[in-house]
Amino acid sequence: MINRDIAIIGFAETKIEFRSGRSVYDFAGEAMAGALAHAGIEKSEIDGMAVSSSFADAGNPFYGPILSAYLGLELDWCQVTDLGGASASGNIARAAAAIKAGLCETVLVIASDPQSSQNKQSIGAFRGEFQYPMGIMGPPGYFALISQRYDHQYGLDPKALGKLAVTQRNHALMNDLACEKLKKPITVDDYLASPMISDPIRMLDCVMVCDGASAFIVTSTERAKKMGAKKMVHPIGYGERVNYMETNQTPDITEGGHRAAGKRAFERAGMTPSDIKMFQPYDDFLIAIVMQLEHLGFCETGRGCQFVNERDMSYRGDLPLNTGGGQISAGQAGLAGGAHNLSEALRQLFGEAGSRQVKDHANAIVTGIGWIPYGRNWGSSTALILEAA
Amino acid sequence: MSIEFDPLAGQRPAPIPLNLTKPFWDGAQDKKLMLQYCTQSGKYQFYPRPVSVYTGGRDLEWREASGKGHVYSFSLSYKAPPPFKDVKPYIVASIELEEGVRILTNIVNCDPSTVRIDMPVRLTWVLAGTVNYPVFEPA
Numbered sequence: 001m002i003n004r005d006i007a008i009i010g011f012a013e014t015k016i017e018f019r020s021g022r023s024v025y026d027f028a029g030e031a032m033a034g035a036l037a038h039a040g041i042e043k044s045e046i047d048g049m050a051v052s053s054s055f056a057d058a059g060n061p062f063y064g065p066i067l068s069a070y071l072g073l074e075l076d077w078c079q080v081t082d083l084g085g086a087s088a089s090g091n092i093a094r095a096a097a098a099i100k101a102g103l104c105e106t107v108l109v110i111a112s113d114p115q116s117s118q119n120k121q122s123i124g125a126f127r128g129e130f131q132y133p134m135g136i137m138g139p140p141g142y143f144a145l146i147s148q149r150y151d152h153q154y155g156l157d158p159k160a161l162g163k164l165a166v167t168q169r170n171h172a173l174m175n176d177l178a179c180e181k182l183k184k185p186i187t188v189d190d191y192l193a194s195p196m197i198s199d200p201i202r203m204l205d206c207v208m209v210c211d212g213a214s215a216f217i218v219t220s221t222e223r224a225k226k227m228g229a230k231k232m233v234h235p236i237g238y239g240e241r242v243n244y245m246e247t248n249q250t251p252d253i254t255e256g257g258h259r260a261a262g263k264r265a266f267e268r269a270g271m272t273p274s275d276i277k278m279f280q281p282y283d284d285f286l287i288a289i290v291m292q293l294e295h296l297g298f299c300e301t302g303r304g305c306q307f308v309n310e311r312d313m314s315y316r317g318d319l320p321l322n323t324g325g326g327q328i329s330a331g332q333a334g335l336a337g338g339a340h341n342l343s344e345a346l347r348q349l350f351g352e353a354g355s356r357q358v359k360d361h362a363n364a365i366v367t368g369i370g371w372i373p374y375g376r377n378w379g380s381s382t383a384l385i386l387e388a389a
Numbered sequence: 390m391s392i393e394f395d396p397l398a399g400q401r402p403a404p405i406p407l408n409l410t411k412p413f414w415d416g417a418q419d420k421k422l423m424l425q426y427c428t429q430s431g432k433y434q435f436y437p438r439p440v441s442v443y444t445g446g447r448d449l450e451w452r453e454a455s456g457k458g459h460v461y462s463f464s465l466s467y468k469a470p471p472p473f474k475d476v477k478p479y480i481v482a483s484i485e486l487e488e489g490v491r492i493l494t495n496i497v498n499c500d501p502s503t504v505r506i507d508m509p510v511r512l513t514w515v516l517a518g519t520v521n522y523p524v525f526e527p528a
Contacts, residue, residue, distance in 0.1 A: 126436045128405030129414075133517035134495050134524070135397055135473050136481050137466050144464030145483050152462070152506045198481070199465040247442050249434055249490045253462065253483075374436055375483050375493045 002270050006096040007224040007232035009217050010039025013343035016179040016212040016331035019116045024056040025070040027213035028112035032071050035215035048077035048104030050094050052087035052111035055334045056118040077104040084370025085282050085338035086382040093238040095218040106219040114211030115334025126374050137198045140206055142372045143285040144198035150254045154302030160309050161286045162188035165204050167313050172325025174356040179210050179331030205286045212333030214343045233349045237269025237385035257381030258295035265383035273298045277360050279319055280341040282369040283326040292367055315356040323356050338368045349388040363387045395497045395515045396479040403518025410437045412451045417521040420514050422454040424488055435490040456512030458486040465501050480504050484525050498526040
């Protein structure tokens with residue numbers, strides 16, 4: 001039976017800015033105030049908080065309690081989640097679990113990270129000894145290795161990637177919150193001509209790190225009704241996988257954890273990919289969209305580019321994709337980047353997407369991606385299926 | 390095209406080892422590529438871990454690798470991360486060793502336009518700071 005006993009009753013997203021100079025707390029405050037207003041509830045209703053970790057305040061060992069103090073919150077449950085870009089979708093599931101366990105009743109799920117203004121990350125581990133001396137260019141370098149291997153195994157169609165770039169950019173042009181620096185129209189030829197960073201990864205394959213925040217109000221459906229919530233969205237399916245094929249030292253790096261996370265999310269929602277009305281995936285690189293289409297089962301392995309070429313993925317199309325522009329065209333607010341596509345999915349499901357409103361907005365799948373393991377595909381994968389009430 | 394032995398020469402930062410990888414860096418001093426071997430499962434692993442990734446146990450010993458492998462994937466890097474400066478395209482690669490593990494490294498002594506997946510490579514050494522660092526060249 002599909003479980004609809006948890007509800008998201010409001011959300012807010014700040015404008016995505018480049019080097020705003022604003023603090024992680026300032027952005028978080030703007031997002032929380034917006035989400036409370038959107039849900040039409042008082043701050044006193046919030047008794048739980050799940051927050052994504054941030055690059056901007058990385059190293060703060062009391063980030064959750066300090067953030068909640070800045071926000072004037074007294075909590076019965078407080079959690080910091082460090083699944084990177086998978087944290088926001090992961091926190092919807094964590095909030096639901098905490099509510100169902102009776103730990104709290106109404107949770108603020110929040111993600112704030114002005115990474116382009118402040119970046120205190122210090123990851124260490126294997127990087128210091130086995131990565132920095134060989135000069136791999138961070139995430140673009142890793143995604144280049146994945147892309148090269150994908151091309152070797154299946155053939156990678158740069159024009160399909162260009163089509164994704166253009167589709168998302170066109171959506172960003174319609175999004176008032178998208179980063180101003182990115183709001184210029186592009187063509188497939190612009191994509192093909194953009195400079196190689198780490199061949200075969202081009203500049204227009206990549207996200208640009210920005211500043212921003214999002215917040216979401218999660219409670220039980222029962223309580224939402226008591227509070228008089230006019231609109232709500234139910235999370236009906238969720239799957240998560242941290243690390244994939246970890247005991248295989250020579251894994252196929254074109255495979256990833258969304259195979260497992262997607263399967264579980266679809267099973268819980270009682271759905272298959274053909275039931276999905278819109279696709280709001282985490283997009284740090286264009287090829288990640290192609291691979292997620294395959295891993296989630298929208299198409300066969302190795303056929304992602306063909307799928308993209310055959311579909312209209314605009315907001316008016318047959319499988320609307322990242323209708324807010326995605327992170328690649330709207331900007332990535334650091335580790336809060338995984339909240340952009342979640343915000344956009346909710347905006348669509350609430351029917352509040354204005355000129356880019358998807359007509360059939362009954363449901364959406366949102367995904368998250370977090371961390372780059374040594375020589376592998378991405379490490380954390382989440383898949384969240386949302387349904388409009 | 391002239392081939393530079395190591396396009397990153399003189400710019401590589403010294404590795405920052407964890408205590409558990411000391412045998413790896415001790416081996417590097419003698420230009421020996423040391424890998425962890427799980428005696429329970431009979432399999433190698435890289436990078437070094439506190440336990441066997443196969444069993445979770447600590448039945449690990451260090452064995453010298455043959456230094457032979459092939460290119461699993463690669464990238465030509467045009468934009469170097471700090472501290473590298475003004476470096477020409479260099480080859481970043483995932484090398485699959487005969488022992489059944491992969492290592493992220495560079496291919497040196499190689500024209501970047503000639504590198505291919507499955508290309509056979511062999512171990513050689515460069516300096517990272519003052520420490521020997523394993524890289525590969527066409528076999």
